[in-house]
Amino acid sequence: MSLSFEGKVVLVTGAGGGLGREYALAFAAKGASVVVNDLGVDTAGGGKSSAAADKVVEEIRAKGGKAVANYDSVEDGEKLIQSALDAFGRIDIVVNNAGILRDRSFPRTSDLDWDLIHRIHLRGSFLVTRAAWNHMKKQKFGRIIMTASAAGIYGNFGQANYSSAKLGILGLANTLAIEGIKHNIHCNTIAPVAGSRLTETVMPPDLVASLKPEHVAPLVLWLCHEQCQENGGLFEVGAGWIGKLRWERTRGQVVRQKNKPMTPEAVRDNWDKICDFANATKPANIAESLESILSALSQVESGEAGANPTAGLGSAASGSGANPAAAAGQTLSTTSFTYDHLQCILYALGVGMSTKDPDHLKFLYEGHPDFSCLPTFGVIPSFSAIMGGQILQIPGMDINLAQVLHGEQYLELFRPLPTSGTLTSVSTVADVLDKGSGAVILCDVKTYNGEELVCFNQFSVFVVGAGGFGGKRSSEQAKAPAPPPKRAPDAVVIESTTRDQAALYRLSGDWNPLHIDPSFAAMAGFKTPILHGLCSFGFAARHVLKQFADNDPSRFKAIKVRFAKPVIPGQSLQTEMWKEGNRIHIQCKVKETGDVVLTGAYVDLHGSTKASPESLPQEGGLSSDLVFAEIGRRIKDVGSELVKKVNAVFGWEITKNGKTAAQWTIDLKNGSGSLIKGPHGGKVDVTFAVSDEDFMEVVTGKLQPQKAFFAGKLKVKGNIMLSQKLEVILKDYAKL
Ligand code: NAI
Numbered sequence: 248m249s250l251s252f253e254g255k256v257v258l259v260t261g262a263g264g265g266l267g268r269e270y271a272l273a274f275a276a277k278g279a280s281v282v283v284n285d286l287g288v289d290t291a292g293g294g295k296s297s298a299a300a301d302k303v304v305e306e307i308r309a310k311g312g313k314a315v316a317n318y319d320s321v322e323d324g325e326k327l328i329q330s331a332l333d334a335f336g337r338i339d340i341v342v343n344n345a346g347i348l349r350d351r352s353f354p355r356t357s358d359l360d361w362d363l364i365h366r367i368h369l370r371g372s373f374l375v376t377r378a379a380w381n382h383m384k385k386q387k388f389g390r391i392i393m394t395a396s397a398a399g400i401y402g403n404f405g406q407a408n409y410s411s412a413k414l415g416i417l418g419l420a421n422t423l424a425i426e427g428i429k430h431n432i433h434c435n436t437i438a439p440v441a442g443s444r445l446t447e448t449v450m451p452p453d454l455v456a457s458l459k460p461e462h463v464a465p466l467v468l469w470l471c472h473e474q475c476q477e478n479g480g481l482f483e484v485g486a487g488w489i490g491k492l493r494w495e496r497t498r499g500q501v502v503r504q505k506n507k508p509m510t511p512e513a514v515r516d517n518w519d520k521i522c523d524f525a526n527a528t529k530p531a532n533i534a535e536s537l538e539s540i541l542s543a544l545s546q547v548e549s550g551e552a553g554a555n556p557t558a559g560l561g562s563a564a565s566g567s568g569a570n571p572a573a574a575a576g577q578t579l580s581t582t583s584f585t586y587d588h589l590q591c592i593l594y595a596l597g598v599g600m601s602t603k604d605p606d607h608l609k610f611l612y613e614g615h616p617d618f619s620c621l622p623t624f625g626v627i628p629s630f631s632a633i634m635g636g637q638i639l640q641i642p643g644m645d646i647n648l649a650q651v652l653h654g655e656q657y658l659e660l661f662r663p664l665p666t667s668g669t670l671t672s673v674s675t676v677a678d679v680l681d682k683g684s685g686a687v688i689l690c691d692v693k694t695y696n697g698e699e700l701v702c703f704n705q706f707s708v709f710v711v712g713a714g715g716f717g718g719k720r721s722s723e724q725a726k727a728p729a730p731p732p733k734r735a736p737d738a739v740v741i742e743s744t745t746r747d748q749a750a751l752y753r754l755s756g757d758w759n760p761l762h763i764d765p766s767f768a769a770m771a772g773f774k775t776p777i778l779h780g781l782c783s784f785g786f787a788a789r790h791v792l793k794q795f796a797d798n799d800p801s802r803f804k805a806i807k808v809r810f811a812k813p814v815i816p817g818q819s820l821q822t823e824m825w826k827e828g829n830r831i832h833i834q835c836k837v838k839e840t841g842d843v844v845l846t847g848a849y850v851d852l853h854g855s856t857k858a859s860p861e862s863l864p865q866e867g868g869l870s871s872d873l874v875f876a877e878i879g880r881r882i883k884d885v886g887s888e889l890v891k892k893v894n895a896v897f898g899w900e901i902t903k904n905g906k907t908a909a910q911w912t913i914d915l916k917n918g919s920g921s922l923i924k925g926p927h928g929g930k931v932d933v934t935f936a937v938s939d940e941d942f943m944e945v946v947t948g949k950l951q952p953q954k955a956f957f958a959g960k961l962k963v964k965g966n967i968m969l970s971q972k973l974e975v976i977l978k979d980y981a982k983l
Contacts, residue, residue: 250472252279256335257471258328260284260321260375261345263299265443266394269460270342270467271303275312277468280335283307284317284327284345290445292347292363321345322366324374328382338379340471342392343372343416348445350405361408368412373419380432389432390471393420397438397483400492413438417481424479433478435470438492439463440485462487495527496536498712501543526712534772541761541771571679571686571716574641579674579690584628587667588613590755591620594627597752598785599742606798613666616951620664622803623788625702626656626781627755628670629692633706641676641688646710654687655707655847656784657726659805661700661885671695677705678725681718686710689724699888728809728847731832736823740790741838743819744778750816752782777813783820783844784808787835790822791850795831799948801853804829808848812837820844829854871901871942875911878976879922882913886920893976895969898926898934901942908939913976933965935973 252274262271263285275281283303287296300316307314317330321343331338347367349360376391383389398406399413416436423434440446441463442455450458466484469475481492500520502513514521530536595610598621602611609617677689690706705726745751749762757779760767768776788806789798796802814820819838824831829852835845882889893915901909912923912931937945941960944950952973955961963970 250277250468250474252277252340252468252472255279255339256282256331256337257340257342258282258284258317258331258338258375258379259342259344260327260371261286262303263287265445266439266441266460266463267342267344268303269464270344271314272307273461273464273468274340274471275307275314276310279340280313281307281315282317282327282331282334283314284319284321284330286318286320286345288347290347290448291349292367320367321371321375324371324376324378327375328378332382337386338382339386339388340390340392341376341379342394342467342471343375344392344394345371346394346445348406348409350409351407352405353407356408364408365412365415368409369415369419372416376419376423376434380427383427383432384430387431388473389427389430390473390475391420391423391427391432391434392467392470393417393434393436395420395436395438395481397440400438400481400483420481421479428478433470433475435477435480435482437463437466437470438481438483440483458486493529493531495524495529496539497522497524497527499539501547503543503547505547526715528712532772537770537772541767571644571681571713571718574644574676574688575678577641577676579633579641579676581671581673582628583669583671584694585669586628588618590627591624591664591666593751594624594755594785595621597748597755598623598782598789599744599748600789606793609798617948618666619800620666621785621789622660622664622792622800623658623781623785623806624664625658625660625694626704626784628694629672629674629702629704629706630756630781633674633690633692644679644686644688644710644713646713652709652711653706653780653810654709655705655726655728655807655809656781657703657705657707657805657807659703660803661702663800663803664701665696668696670701678722679718680720680722680725681714681716682709682720683714684711686713686716686718687725689722691724699892726807728807729830729832729849730847731823731825731834732827734825736834737826738794738824739821740794740824741819741821742786742790744782744786744814744816746817748782748816749776749778752779752785757781773813773815775815778816778818780810780813780844783814783835784810786820787822787833787845787848788850791824791831791833791852794824795826795850796852804851804853806848806850808833808835808845810844811846812842812844814844869901869903869909869939871909871939871946874942874946875899875922875924878913882915882920882922886915886918889915889976890918890920893972895932895966895972896930897969897973897976898931898965900934900936902936902938907936915976931965933963933967933969935970936962936964 257274257279259267259271259281261267262283271281271283283300285300287299288294297316297318300318304314304316315330315334317327319326321327328338345367347364349364351360372393379389393416395417396409396413398410399417402410420434420436427434440458441460442450442458443460447455463484466482466489470477483490483492500517502517503509592611592613600607600610602608609615609619610621612618672692672694674690674692677691680687688708688710690708692704693700694702753762761771762776762779765776787808792798792803814837821836821838823834831850831852833845833848833850834843835848836843896916897913899911900907910925912926914921914923937960941950941955945952945955952961952970956963956970
């Protein structure tokens with residue numbers, strides 16, 4: 248379908264000749280109402296005439312188009328826009344095109360040469376565009392073209408005044424693109440080449456004749472069409488060819504060491520590295536630009552940078568002798584983490600738990616009979632194990648922090664986290680993958696309580712620019728994300744984070760100033776400090792825990808997320824959940840913006856012991872049978888650990904309607920433990936008698952064993968002290 252500008256009002260400055268005239272004719276031919284502006288000056292800005300603009304208006308009208316003339320200088324920006332409003336009632340598109348030349352070699356450039364060029368090109372573009380801005384903003388549509396020049400981009404002999412003004416225009420456009428985007432105002436820049444009176448002095452006549460303005464105009468029209476979403480682009484265009492430009496930057500080099508002055512000698516000695524465009528990056532915005540600066544700061548502070556500034560920290564792939572593939576399987580560190588109820592509660596508050604929800608109290612009050620630690624607290628001991636700098640010391644790799652992005656996280660729990668103690672984390676490099684543009688390092692962290700494995704974390708860290716070493720692209724070790732089913736979610740929870748969410752979350756051990764210090768965040772290109780990805784992760788996990796597992800931490804098996812975008816403290820998180828068996832797929836969005844922040848995410852739960860109608864035992868069957876069957880499976884898996892921990896034999900008498908209906912023995916004393924249906928042949932340390940119903944109440948956490956005992960619902964014979972260990976068996980192992 249052909250592109251129409253029907254109903255749109257376009258102002259083209261300097262449209263009395265050359266490129267501007269061509270734009271005006273082309274817009275009019277596509278249905279636009281055009282304001283043809285031209286001061287009618289000579290190429291150096293001298294003289295004044297209405298003839299040039301009038302002639303183009305006549306041409307347009309002769310073809311049946313709509314146009315009016317305006318003879319003001321672009322320095323009277325308001326008057327140009329007023330002409331559009333007077334004639335057509337609105338302004339949709341501004342093409343800043345008017346221009347003159349006053350070429351001189353640099354020492355001969357007079358103040359007037361400098362000022363005139365800057366006034367017409369740069370200041371004129373500013374004044375005309377500013378006059379149009381609020382009209383565009385109100386109507387939520389605007390398209391702006393700025394005209395730069397190859398002389399500005401690359402420099403050109405005799406054009407110091409012109410090239411500086413032209414690159415100034417690009418800077419103006421870059422910022423307008425950022426300020427305009429939320430109002431649907433797009434601003435793009437072109438550096439055209441065409442035969443015109445401006446170029447006839449510098450180009451041979453046949454070239455002037457063959458480089459036609461009509462080979463530039465179609466790009467301007469496309470960039471100004473409402474269908475075009477391009478914004479902030481820079482294009483070279485001429486002879487029917489169009490190319491887009493962007494910035495490229497070397498990986499650079501930190502040449503400073505902590506507590507030592509930075510020296511020109513260190514700059515000299517690292518010069519090749521500073522200027523080496525191998526694996527160059529292409530920063531697209533100020534945030535990406537500042538990443539390297541910020542990472543240099545943290546490298547210097549952590550002592551990572553400049554240990555040998557002359558040798559330098561190369562990229563992982565290019566460092567001499569670097570062998571990323573050899574890093575796989577290497578142990579990184581063993582760290583210990585001591586905590587008590589304080590850290591558990593602080594973490595729960597950090598991920599948004601509140602006493603306004605009565606069922607959150609067990610995570611917020613250490614005196615609560617079911618006081619528990621949130622399952623996702625499991626990332627905290629391993630976070631310090633990985634982010635304490637170990638990632639930078641991976642043997643066989645030479646990583647610069649600027650390259651590192653936390654891409655994905657997997658956490659699996661083997662038992663509920665204790666609410667206090669000392670945990671030991673052992674981190675290893677599970678694998679290093681070659682993704683071309685970068686390397687993915689899979690860091691596995693196993694966290695132990697004594698000898699008991701408590702949880703497993705896998706950090707998936709993307710190292711930009713470290714790929715291309717000929718390694719494999721995927722790994723069996725990787726815990727892969729999983730997309731949600733293609734149907735509406737089964738449940739959605741929307742919860743607002745607070746203004747101080749990041750300020751609170753960081754107290755759990757992530758001290759990166761990006762999450763608290765406005766000036767640091769600004770340097771990184773954010774308007775305000777951003778929330779920790781692992782904080783959103785904590786929110787999403789507990790939404791699942793509440794929605795699908797009754798806030799029961801023992802039902803939480805594993806979680807996987809991919810971090811897609813940042814969240815600003817105070818924004819609302821929208822967790823969408825899909826239940827597929829025991830897997831709950833999740834997707835987390837910022838409600839206000841619709842940005843998806845966690846993707847490919849899921850939580851795996853252990854099955855529920857709740858007697859659902861289909862799981863109710865057949866006539867005569869007992870609900871407790873299911874629980875004992877599960878206890879038997881767990882004993883098979885981890886029996887020897889349980890034997891060490893419990894060291895006792897438990898007998899059970901399950902009653903139904905006042906009669907003994909089943910007998911069980913849980914032997915956690917001998918060998919690697921066993922479950923026996925029926926009485927035990929040997930010594931039983933303690934025997935419990937309880938009804939099938941009350942047993943289920945205890946197992947599902949509705950009835951505390953102590954209360955059941957005092958209410959006479961649970962009868963105990965033998966070593967009554969051992970009933971304390973019941974909790975270990977029932978709470979941690981009986982929940983299906
Ligand atoms: P041109 O000289 O044919 O057209 C420029 C027009 O602007 C003239 O009609 C002139 O009267 C008008 N003008 C000058 N000062 C004005 C003012 N203060 N207010 C209103 N109108 C004014 O030149 P051409 O080649 O069509 O250039 C158009 C734009 O493209 C200029 O900004 C120029 O710097 C730029 N450009 C052109 C290149 C080319 O190869 N033609 C190369 C790179 C940039």
